[in-house]
């Protein structure tokens with residue numbers, strides 16, 4: 538296989554990470570990075586900080602830390618900012634989110650309290666169960682987009698930044714279908730002028746980011762960079778995008794277990810998933826409109842992994858149900874139950890039960906960090922448009938129109954690793970040891 542070399546601009550200067558939504562996930566992420574910088578904790582779960590990459594043939598015994606192999610921004614050069622409908626500083630929001638131990642949050646009070654959110658673009662018709670005072674006003678939606686663009690520039694200039702990336706960590710908006718204003722960039726611009734009610738805040742943040750050539754990832758199931766016109770804009774602005782919906786608790790387990798069952802050709806009758814969750818995300822998802830966005834994202838995974846049309850005997854009539862119940866006593870410590878009805882040789886039934894007592898934001902925080910650093914790397918490598926190699930991090934990976942997303946975590950990881958090998962000018966690895974099998978001569 539031939540080696541390719543890509544020119545990557547160095548990670549010089551400071552990288553700004555802007556987060557629409559400074560709630561549980563964002564504050565756990567920011568506090569975590571500040572703790573890691575001070576050597577108070579380890580960045581567990583982050584590929585950019587702890588992941589290793591095998592290089593060359595197995596016989597060469599070469600492996601490297603990912604961060605030593607490709608030029609990623611150093612954590613000491615990272616600066617945080619964001620938007621929220623509440624005025625709380627990151628310190629106050631972290632205290633309220635109750636994800637991290639009070640002692641850790643207190644020890645980080647100084648850097649966290651210094652980060653205060655910009656006023657948000659918010660529309661209660663898209664997120665119905667919360668409301669807050671820290672919200673922009675303007676003569677129309679175009680004006681609000683211009684204000685977001687001004688925030689991005691202000692953040693860059695005040696912090697003397699070289700580059701900025703944006704990761705959406707705000708609440709899940711209600712489910713929407715694309716409308717006329719989403720057909721083309723020009724239709725959207727017209728829609729902004731007349732404040733078309735079909736334009737959601739998350740679409741405005743994404744549009745503002747791309748206009749500013751700022752890489753953008755969508756951590757929720759909202760429909761923003763999933764829209765073809767925004768993907769076209771990302772290409773035109775030579776800016777990378779990624780999404781959607783961080784793959785953390787139950788869906789992470791699903792994309793580990795389901796490909797395993799399928800590779801052994803074990804059949805599936807049904808998969809019943811239920812969750813209890815007590816944080817603000819759970820509160821927002823108690824609204825049927827917001828839950829519908831999440832449900833679509835969670836349900837699509839199994840169908841796309843199992844391919845019932847190709848394997849009708851095994852997966853034709855799978856009963857797949859997902860529910861999320863808002864249960865305040867549990868806070869951010871979600872509990873997910875899965876009952877999986879499978880069948881094997883001659884159709885004999887079996888069951889698998891999974892009880893995952895997870896911590897939502899603890900699982901999401903390293904994903905935010907990796908996405909920020911990898912998107913910045915992508916931009917410096919002149920990658921633009923949809924970054925499929927980052928599918929590893931998402932429940933509903935965005936793909937080019939007409940393609941099926943890849944959900945299998947191990948395949949996603951291989952794609953991510955090979956993209957890094959490509960960037961570093963190393964041979965791609967296909968795990969096919971032809972020499973070893975005696976098929977080809979050494």
Ligand SMILES: NC(=O)c1ccc[n+]([C@@H]2O[C@H](COP(=O)([O-])OP(=O)(O)OC[C@H]3O[C@@H](n4cnc5c(N)ncnc54)[C@H](O)[C@@H]3O)[C@@H](O)[C@H]2O)c1
Nearest residue numbers: 558560561562621657706707708709757783785817818897
């Ligand atoms: N934690 C996980 O494991 C996980 C997994 C997948 C996806 N997500 C998604 O990540 C997002 C954040 O989750 P969270 O647990 O931090 O939720 P959260 O409710 O704690 O935080 C979201 C924040 O966004 C703010 N917000 C709402 N609309 C806004 C807007 N238009 N502009 C700016 N701020 C706005 C809210 O005030 C809140 O502070 C949610 O969409 C969630 O579905 C989380």
